[in-house]
Amino acid sequence: GAVVSQHPSWVICKSGTSVKIECRSLDFQATTMFWYRQFPKQSLMLMATSNEGSKATYEQGVEKDKFLINHASLTLSTLTVTSAHPEDSSFYICSASGLYGYTFGSGTRLTVV
Protein backbone atom coordinates (compact mmCIF):
# COMPACT_ATOMS: atom_id res chain seq x y z
CA GLY A 1 0.00 0.00 0.00
CA ALA A 2 0.89 3.66 -0.19
CA VAL A 3 3.26 4.98 2.48
CA VAL A 4 4.02 8.56 3.40
CA SER A 5 7.04 9.21 5.56
CA GLN A 6 7.12 12.39 7.63
CA HIS A 7 10.24 13.59 9.41
CA PRO A 8 11.01 14.50 12.10
CA SER A 9 8.36 12.97 14.33
CA TRP A 10 8.99 15.59 16.97
CA VAL A 11 11.11 18.73 17.25
CA ILE A 12 11.76 21.36 19.89
CA CYS A 13 13.08 24.72 18.78
CA LYS A 14 13.78 28.12 20.26
CA SER A 15 11.47 31.03 19.60
CA GLY A 16 12.59 32.97 16.51
CA THR A 17 14.25 30.06 14.75
CA SER A 18 12.99 28.15 11.70
CA VAL A 19 12.04 24.51 11.46
CA LYS A 20 11.72 22.32 8.36
CA ILE A 21 9.43 19.30 8.16
CA GLU A 22 9.74 16.79 5.34
CA CYS A 23 7.03 14.67 3.77
CA ARG A 24 7.93 11.90 1.34
CA SER A 25 5.77 9.50 -0.60
CA LEU A 26 7.82 6.31 -0.53
CA ASP A 27 6.24 4.06 -3.11
CA PHE A 28 4.11 6.30 -5.29
CA GLN A 29 4.18 9.64 -7.01
CA ALA A 30 2.07 12.27 -5.30
CA THR A 31 0.38 14.65 -7.68
CA THR A 32 -0.69 16.82 -4.80
CA MET A 33 0.44 17.18 -1.21
CA PHE A 34 -1.43 18.77 1.66
CA TRP A 35 -0.34 20.20 5.00
CA TYR A 36 -2.54 20.19 8.06
CA ARG A 37 -2.19 21.55 11.57
CA GLN A 38 -3.87 20.00 14.57
CA PHE A 39 -4.11 21.58 18.01
CA PRO A 40 -4.78 19.38 21.06
CA LYS A 41 -8.24 17.81 21.08
CA GLN A 42 -9.14 19.54 17.84
CA SER A 43 -9.58 18.46 14.25
CA LEU A 44 -7.10 18.62 11.40
CA MET A 45 -7.20 22.03 9.76
CA LEU A 46 -5.97 22.29 6.18
CA MET A 47 -3.19 24.85 5.85
CA ALA A 48 -2.20 24.56 2.21
CA THR A 49 -2.27 22.47 -0.94
CA SER A 50 0.76 22.09 -3.18
CA ASN A 51 1.37 20.62 -6.59
CA GLU A 52 4.83 19.65 -7.78
CA GLY A 53 6.60 22.58 -9.37
CA SER A 54 3.89 25.10 -8.51
CA LYS A 55 3.35 27.59 -5.74
CA ALA A 56 1.28 26.33 -2.86
CA THR A 57 -2.31 27.43 -2.38
CA TYR A 58 -2.91 28.55 1.19
CA GLU A 59 -6.19 28.39 3.06
CA GLN A 60 -7.71 31.59 4.34
CA GLY A 61 -5.98 32.86 7.46
CA VAL A 62 -2.72 30.93 6.93
CA GLU A 63 0.34 33.17 6.54
CA LYS A 64 2.21 32.07 3.45
CA ASP A 65 5.37 33.96 4.47
CA LYS A 66 5.43 32.16 7.79
CA PHE A 67 4.67 28.66 6.54
CA LEU A 68 6.84 28.10 3.49
CA ILE A 69 5.97 25.11 1.37
CA ASN A 70 8.25 23.63 -1.26
CA HIS A 71 7.06 20.79 -3.48
CA ALA A 72 10.22 20.16 -5.47
CA SER A 73 9.41 16.68 -6.75
CA LEU A 74 6.55 14.21 -7.04
CA THR A 75 7.75 12.48 -3.89
CA LEU A 76 8.87 15.29 -1.61
CA SER A 77 7.23 18.30 -0.02
CA THR A 78 8.63 20.39 2.80
CA LEU A 79 7.01 22.78 5.26
CA THR A 80 9.23 25.38 6.88
CA VAL A 81 7.89 27.24 9.89
CA THR A 82 9.83 30.51 9.88
CA SER A 83 10.52 32.64 12.94
CA ALA A 84 8.63 30.18 15.07
CA HIS A 85 6.75 31.39 18.15
CA PRO A 86 5.19 29.41 21.00
CA GLU A 87 1.75 29.76 19.41
CA ASP A 88 3.06 27.79 16.42
CA SER A 89 3.46 24.76 18.68
CA SER A 90 1.18 22.14 17.21
CA PHE A 91 0.96 18.77 15.49
CA TYR A 92 1.67 19.13 11.77
CA ILE A 93 0.51 16.39 9.40
CA CYS A 94 1.13 15.99 5.70
CA SER A 95 -0.93 14.05 3.18
CA ALA A 96 -0.17 12.93 -0.33
CA SER A 97 -2.67 12.32 -3.09
CA GLY A 98 -1.96 9.72 -5.73
CA LEU A 99 -3.33 6.57 -7.31
CA TYR A 100 -4.19 5.16 -3.89
CA GLY A 101 -6.18 8.20 -2.81
CA TYR A 102 -5.06 10.26 0.16
CA THR A 103 -2.31 8.90 2.41
CA PHE A 104 -1.33 10.64 5.61
CA GLY A 105 2.01 10.91 7.31
CA SER A 106 2.51 10.11 10.98
CA GLY A 107 2.77 13.75 11.99
CA THR A 108 5.37 16.06 13.52
CA ARG A 109 4.99 17.42 17.03
CA LEU A 110 6.50 20.94 17.06
CA THR A 111 7.19 22.60 20.37
CA VAL A 112 8.52 26.16 20.37
CA VAL A 113 10.12 27.30 23.62
Place this chain on the structure above:
Amino acid sequence: GENVEQHPSTLSVQEGDSAVIKCTYSDSASNYFPWYKQELGKGPQLIIDIRSNVGEKKDQRIAVTLNKTAKHFSLHITETQPEDSAVYFCAASQVGTSYDKVIFGPGTSLSVIP
Protein backbone atom coordinates in the same frame (compact mmCIF):
# COMPACT_ATOMS: atom_id res chain seq x y z
CA GLY B 1 -16.09 26.15 0.97
CA GLU B 2 -16.96 22.73 2.33
CA ASN B 3 -18.04 22.45 5.97
CA VAL B 4 -18.32 19.08 7.70
CA GLU B 5 -20.16 18.64 10.97
CA GLN B 6 -19.96 15.54 13.16
CA HIS B 7 -21.91 14.19 16.12
CA PRO B 8 -21.51 13.17 18.85
CA SER B 9 -18.24 14.71 19.99
CA THR B 10 -17.80 11.96 22.57
CA LEU B 11 -19.25 8.47 22.68
CA SER B 12 -18.94 5.73 25.29
CA VAL B 13 -20.18 2.23 24.61
CA GLN B 14 -19.89 -1.11 26.32
CA GLU B 15 -17.69 -3.68 24.67
CA GLY B 16 -19.74 -5.65 22.18
CA ASP B 17 -22.27 -2.89 21.58
CA SER B 18 -22.54 -0.87 18.39
CA ALA B 19 -21.33 2.69 17.86
CA VAL B 20 -22.77 5.15 15.35
CA ILE B 21 -21.23 8.45 14.33
CA LYS B 22 -23.08 10.85 12.06
CA CYS B 23 -21.81 13.58 9.76
CA THR B 24 -23.25 16.18 7.45
CA TYR B 25 -21.56 18.11 4.68
CA SER B 26 -22.47 21.36 3.02
CA ASP B 27 -21.17 21.19 -0.56
CA SER B 28 -23.24 19.00 -2.85
CA ALA B 29 -20.25 18.76 -5.20
CA SER B 30 -18.34 16.60 -2.68
CA ASN B 31 -18.01 13.07 -4.05
CA TYR B 32 -15.70 11.20 -1.71
CA PHE B 33 -16.25 10.58 2.00
CA PRO B 34 -13.47 8.89 3.97
CA TRP B 35 -13.44 7.99 7.65
CA TYR B 36 -10.26 8.11 9.69
CA LYS B 37 -9.20 6.70 13.03
CA GLN B 38 -6.57 8.64 14.93
CA GLU B 39 -4.73 7.36 17.96
CA LEU B 40 -2.92 9.71 20.29
CA GLY B 41 0.19 11.22 18.76
CA LYS B 42 -0.29 9.55 15.39
CA GLY B 43 -1.52 10.53 11.97
CA PRO B 44 -5.04 9.59 10.82
CA GLN B 45 -5.55 6.13 9.40
CA LEU B 46 -8.18 5.46 6.75
CA ILE B 47 -10.66 2.85 7.97
CA ILE B 48 -13.33 3.00 5.28
CA ASP B 49 -14.50 5.31 2.54
CA ILE B 50 -17.46 5.75 0.25
CA ARG B 51 -17.97 7.50 -3.03
CA SER B 52 -21.04 9.47 -4.03
CA ASN B 53 -22.29 6.82 -6.46
CA VAL B 54 -22.68 4.29 -3.65
CA GLY B 55 -25.18 4.31 -0.80
CA GLU B 56 -23.59 1.81 1.55
CA LYS B 57 -20.31 0.01 2.04
CA LYS B 58 -19.26 -2.58 4.57
CA ASP B 59 -15.93 -3.99 5.68
CA GLN B 60 -16.22 -6.60 8.42
CA ARG B 61 -17.39 -4.77 11.57
CA ILE B 62 -17.39 -1.35 9.93
CA ALA B 63 -20.02 0.08 7.61
CA VAL B 64 -20.69 3.48 6.14
CA THR B 65 -23.92 4.82 4.68
CA LEU B 66 -24.39 7.88 2.50
CA ASN B 67 -27.53 9.90 1.80
CA LYS B 68 -26.60 12.33 -0.95
CA THR B 69 -29.97 14.04 -0.97
CA ALA B 70 -29.76 14.91 2.70
CA LYS B 71 -25.97 15.31 2.60
CA HIS B 72 -25.60 12.91 5.51
CA PHE B 73 -23.21 10.04 6.01
CA SER B 74 -22.69 7.74 8.97
CA LEU B 75 -20.17 5.29 10.38
CA HIS B 76 -21.38 2.14 12.07
CA ILE B 77 -19.09 -0.05 14.15
CA THR B 78 -20.55 -3.31 15.39
CA GLU B 79 -19.26 -5.62 18.12
CA THR B 80 -17.01 -2.91 19.47
CA GLN B 81 -13.73 -3.87 21.12
CA PRO B 82 -11.47 -1.89 23.48
CA GLU B 83 -8.97 -1.39 20.67
CA ASP B 84 -11.62 0.55 18.78
CA SER B 85 -11.16 3.35 21.34
CA ALA B 86 -9.75 6.35 19.46
CA VAL B 87 -10.80 9.60 17.82
CA TYR B 88 -12.74 9.16 14.61
CA PHE B 89 -12.99 11.81 11.90
CA CYS B 90 -15.34 11.95 8.97
CA ALA B 91 -14.24 13.95 5.97
CA ALA B 92 -15.35 15.08 2.54
CA SER B 93 -13.57 15.97 -0.66
CA GLN B 94 -14.17 16.64 -4.35
CA VAL B 95 -11.90 14.17 -6.06
CA GLY B 96 -10.97 15.07 -9.61
CA THR B 97 -11.78 18.77 -9.29
CA SER B 98 -9.83 21.88 -8.36
CA TYR B 99 -11.22 21.44 -4.83
CA ASP B 100 -9.56 18.04 -4.44
CA LYS B 101 -8.68 18.29 -0.76
CA VAL B 102 -9.85 16.52 2.38
CA ILE B 103 -11.91 18.62 4.78
CA PHE B 104 -12.33 17.04 8.21
CA GLY B 105 -15.18 17.05 10.65
CA PRO B 106 -14.47 18.01 14.28
CA GLY B 107 -14.04 14.41 15.44
CA THR B 108 -15.66 11.92 17.81
CA SER B 109 -13.79 10.49 20.78
CA LEU B 110 -14.95 6.89 21.13
CA SER B 111 -14.39 4.97 24.33
CA VAL B 112 -15.17 1.28 24.47
CA ILE B 113 -15.57 0.12 28.05
CA PRO B 114 -14.47 -3.47 28.69
